[in-house]
Amino acid sequence: MPKLVSKNLMEELVDMTLDSFMKEVGVCACPQCRADVRAYALNHLPPKYVVSTGGGIFVRVNALTTQAQADIASAIMSGIRVVEESPRHKKEDMEAAH
């Protein structure tokens, strides 16, 4: 009997989209900011749980509706704006790190 786990597909989809968006916008993409944008987006998207047997889930982005893709893009963009305006770390911290 394989181990069955429920997994939020939305997390996979956000992960797949997040990095290219942040790079495109040119926002700080340190682990802290990335995690904040990810959390913001996921809080504004409906969860989409699927049951997996523990192996990888093959996410078919093409199977997503255009509306779902637009919603994911919009939630990530909002998250980027929020984090861009008030990053959790101070600017001085970043400069000191360089």
Ligand SMILES: [Zn+2]
């Ligand atoms: Zn940052």
